[in-house]
Amino acid sequence: MIRFLTAGESHGEGLTGIIDGIPANLYLDRNYINEELRRRQGGFGRSERMKIEKDEAIIISGVSNSYTTGNPITIFIKNRGVNIELGEVTRPRPGHGDLVGALKYNQKGGRNILERASARETAMRVALGSVCKLLLKEFDIEIFSHVINIGGIESNLNYYSNISEMELEKVDESVIRVADKNYEAFMIEKIREAKQEGDTLGGTIEIIIKNVPVGLGSHNNWDSKLDGRLACAIMSIPGIKGIDFGLGNRVVSTLGSRFHDEIIFNETYKRKSNNAGGIEAGISNGEDIVFKCYMKPIPTLKKPLETIDMETKEKALAQFERSDVCAVPSASIVAESMAAYVLANEFMKKFGGDFLEEVKSNYYNYVKYLNNR
Ligand SMILES: Cc1cc2nc3c(=O)[nH]c(=O)nc-3n(C[C@H](O)[C@H](O)[C@H](O)COP(=O)(O)O)c2cc1C
Numbered sequence: 283m284i285r286f287l288t289a290g291e292s293h294g295e296g297l298t299g300i301i302d303g304i305p306a307n308l309y310l311d312r313n314y315i316n317e318e319l320r321r322r323q324g325g326f327g328r329s330e331r332m333k334i335e336k337d338e339a340i341i342i343s344g345v346s347n348s349y350t351t352g353n354p355i356t357i358f359i360k361n362r363g364v365n366i367e368l369g370e371v372t373r374p375r376p377g378h379g380d381l382v383g384a385l386k387y388n389q390k391g392g393r394n395i396l397e398r399a400s401a402r403e404t405a406m407r408v409a410l411g412s413v414c415k416l417l418l419k420e421f422d423i424e425i426f427s428h429v430i431n432i433g434g435i436e437s438n439l440n441y442y443s444n445i446s447e448m449e450l451e452k453v454d455e456s457v458i459r460v461a462d463k464n465y466e467a468f469m470i471e472k473i474r475e476a477k478q479e480g481d482t483l484g485g486t487i488e489i490i491i492k493n494v495p496v497g498l499g500s501h502n503n504w505d506s507k508l509d510g511r512l513a514c515a516i517m518s519i520p521g522i523k524g525i526d527f528g529l530g531n532r533v534v535s536t537l538g539s540r541f542h543d544e545i546i547f548n549e550t551y552k553r554k555s556n557n558a559g560g561i562e563a564g565i566s567n568g569e570d571i572v573f574k575c576y577m578k579p580i581p582t583l584k585k586p587l588e589t590i591d592m593e594t595k596e597k598a599l600a601q602f603e604r605s606d607v608c609a610v611p612s613a614s615i616v617a618e619s620m621a622a623y624v625l626a627n628e629f630m631k632k633f634g635g636d637f638l639e640e641v642k643s644n645y646y647n648y649v650k651y652l653n654n655r
């Protein structure tokens with residue numbers, strides 16, 4: 283079993299992560315980890331903070347001469363430009379953790395809460411997730427993501443683009459479908475407008491995972507189901523408010539005869555379509571795993587919402603501090619990383635071994651078995 287924990291505050295010394303259960307003898311490419319960290323820092327709409335930070339993974343344990351040893355791997359990422367005044371936050375921001383956390387932990391305001399609720403912590407999830415990605419790559423499993431909606435500007439280039447319009451449910455009128463490959467330019471413009479208005483945006487991310495073998499996850503109990511485990515991991519990302527698999531909410535408006543993926547046999551079992559998104563009964567079915575996740579608009583607004591001052595109990599405007607306007611592209615890298623963790627964990631549960639060669643032998647033995655079914 284693979285498990286991980288992170289620690290560290292947004293404006294503290296840095297972030298620490300420990301991941302346990304990665305087999306020995308896996309080549310751990312530091313450049314790859316740092317490149318993943320760089321990808322998370324990108325995207326239009328992020329705050330000045332991303333110009334200050336230059337995330338770099340310092341590997342403290344579990345690796346020798348660039349190969350894993352089977353020991354727990356510890357990674358540290360230093361916080362660089364911690365130069366903002368860390369005052370108390372007594373005018374809590376609706377949508378952030380300030381009020382609920384202060385009440386739950388008996389704090390004067392939200393400072394100690396936001397330091398940990400902040401998505402700064404997701405840098406470490408990406409570092410640890412990249413270790414999981416490197417393990418999955420040994421078995422040709424690759425995870426891709428792209429942003430398909432920002433604040434209602436929707437790209438029609440998604441996994442299911444080739445489905446005829448007849449089969450699409452009527453799109454909400456507030457959604458503008460951009461059939462153009464230049465949809466990114468429209469999205470950037472939308473973010474620019476929101477920034478000018480002192481407002482913020484959310485959006486939709488699509489994740490596609492390729493070459494997943496049949497048989498990860500299990501139908502046999504609620505907490506073994508692969509879709510459930512992915513949903514839990516993805517929903518734990520700050521700001522993510524929903525996830526759906528395959529055709530997503532179109533399941534409600536599509537006839538069963540058109541929805542379910544017919545089974546064919548061509549050397550192995552295959553499907554004529556992939557509306558389920560690669561998972562049936564909590565088990566991967568060998569097709570691409572496809573899901574979408576939905577991020578709410580960033581809670582910190584330059585044009586603040588109404589709140590209550592926790593000291594006076596008077597009506598007030600929510601506190602503003604440096605903030606992103608839109609962080610959907612960054613969240614997509616975090617979503618890839620959380621998906622990598624879940625899949626690597628399921629992979630090790632099924633093909634477990636203490637060293638990579640042992641995991642490979644178990645895996646290829648299973649592939650041989652499948653080829654004879
Ligand atoms: C990559 C990333 C960056 C974020 N940046 C900000 C930000 O700058 N300001 C902010 O208020 N919220 C930001 N958020 C969202 C908050 O962290 C999140 O809304 C908050 O912790 C409350 O959690 P919840 O939205 O899951 O309820 C960001 C989220 C992610 C994934």
Ligand SMILES: C=C(O[C@@H]1CC(C(=O)O)=C[C@@H](OP(=O)(O)O)[C@H]1O)C(=O)O
Nearest residue numbers: 329331399400401402405603604605606
């Ligand atoms: C630091 C990161 O994101 C932060 C997430 C975040 C929040 O409230 O979630 C608030 C902002 O923090 P700050 O006020 O220091 O700029 C973001 O920059 C990061 O992604 O590395």
